[in-house]
Amino acid sequence: GENVEQHPSTLSVQEGDSAVIKCTYSDSASNYFPWYKQELGKRPQLIIDIRSNVGEKKDQRIAVTLNKTAKHFSLHITETQPEDSAVYFCAASGRGGGNKLTFGTGTQLKVEL
Amino acid sequence: DVKVTQSSRYLVKRTGEKVFLECVQDMDHENMFWYRQDPGLGLRLIYFSYDVKMKEKGDIPEGYSVSREKKERFSLILESASTNQTSMYLCASSPGAGVDYGYTFGSGTRLTVV
Numbered sequence: 001g002e003n004v005e006q007h008p009s010t011l012s013v014q015e016g017d018s019a020v021i022k023c024t025y026s027d028s029a030s031n032y033f034p035w036y037k038q039e040l041g042k043r044p045q046l047i048i049d050i051r052s053n054v055g056e057k058k059d060q061r062i063a064v065t066l067n068k069t070a071k072h073f074s075l076h077i078t079e080t081q082p083e084d085s086a087v088y089f090c091a092a093s094g095r096g097g098g099n100k101l102t103f104g105t106g107t108q109l110k111v112e113l
Numbered sequence: 114d115v116k117v118t119q120s121s122r123y124l125v126k127r128t129g130e131k132v133f134l135e136c137v138q139d140m141d142h143e144n145m146f147w148y149r150q151d152p153g154l155g156l157r158l159i160y161f162s163y164d165v166k167m168k169e170k171g172d173i174p175e176g177y178s179v180s181r182e183k184k185e186r187f188s189l190i191l192e193s194a195s196t197n198q199t200s201m202y203l204c205a206s207s208p209g210a211g212v213d214y215g216y217t218f219g220s221g222t223r224l225t226v227v
Contacts, residue, residue, distance in 0.1 A: 006155075009153075031213065032214075034216075036215075042220070043203070043218040043219060043220050044156070044203070044218050045218070046217075089155060089156065093213045099144045099163075099209065099212075099214060099216075100146075100158065100161055100169075100171070101216065102158070102172075103148075103155045103157075104155055105155040
């Protein structure tokens with residue numbers, strides 16, 4: 001089945017700096033790559049996603065890039081703010097349908113003042 | 114406007130008990146999922162369902178079963194709870210129709226087995 005690796009596990013940045021989280025996947029048939037943000041004690045929430053026919057997608061301060069050849073995708077957060085502090089999860093759909101997602105192990109992002 | 118509701122936020126059960134975790138969604142979604150979340154391990158898929166009465170094993174189905182008798186409800190059953198099933202359990206749903214979408218998650222049930 002699909003395997004998703006996520007790095008780094010923790011990331012600390014200064015307010016206003018950029019943050020980058022990287023994920024790799026194993027199944028070349030994967031075609032959907034969402035990113036989730038989970039604040040402490042809350043449910044994961046979808047923040048951005050990208051499909052395999054697109055190389056980059058941007059939504060205000062967040063962007064996701066996808067390299068299908070290398071099988072990796074990344075989340076970029078610019079001008080970080082304290083409210084960006086959370087755990088971020090990447091995920092990838094595998095073959096077999098049913099919208100099944102395999103998640104990475106998460107990145108704890110801390111934005112320091 | 115809560116769309117995926119998990120019946121319990123916290124549960125404490127004894128080893129060997131049969132445990133039911135309930136999840137209800139009001140978005141008429143085809144797909145429903147149960148994940149467990151453990152520190153350092155991310156979210157791991159236990160079971161999922163893409164239609165009423167249909168179920169598929171995920172990556173870690175051992176010790177669990179599921180039931181989907183109605184489209185809006187997906188239940189996770191721990192047949193005989195064990196301490197290694199202490200975890201946060203997250204239910205999720207997505208529209209289906211052959212296209213992948215992001216999930217809507219419930220608030221989670223933190224289960225402690227003693």
